[in-house]
Amino acid sequence: MKKVFIAIVSLFLLSSCGVGTYSLSSGKADKAELSFVDAESYSIDVKVDKTNEYNVSTVKEKAYKSGRNIKYTALNTISLAPGKHQIEVRVNGNVVYSQLIFVSTGEHKIIEL
Numbered sequence: 788m789k790k791v792f793i794a795i796v797s798l799f800l801l802s803s804c805g806v807g808t809y810s811l812s813s814g815k816a817d818k819a820e821l822s823f824v825d826a827e828s829y830s831i832d833v834k835v836d837k838t839n840e841y842n843v844s845t846v847k848e849k850a851y852k853s854g855r856n857i858k859y860t861a862l863n864t865i866s867l868a869p870g871k872h873q874i875e876v877r878v879n880g881n882v883v884y885s886q887l888i889f890v891s892t893g894e895h896k897i898i899e900l
Contacts, residue, residue, distance in 0.1 A: 819890035
């Protein structure tokens, strides 16, 4: 009887020593941002990968704050998947910028027009 009791207690103690399952998520969101700066603020049409079109505004660049962070807003920032993208910018129907760019996860790329 004593051996059975010890076996049951031992089995209970060993089965309760499980490691368990834990998950941890961290890091940057799987997206990148794209903004455009120029001497003045105006509306531009942006075509990404020849399929997605956006109408955004340029951010007025200030010479004394060239390294400043641009505030992310829906009016001046486009969210993209990381990777290569063909970017074409039009102002009043005229192409002013056309380039193949690469953006990394969490990067906020700033294009000067």
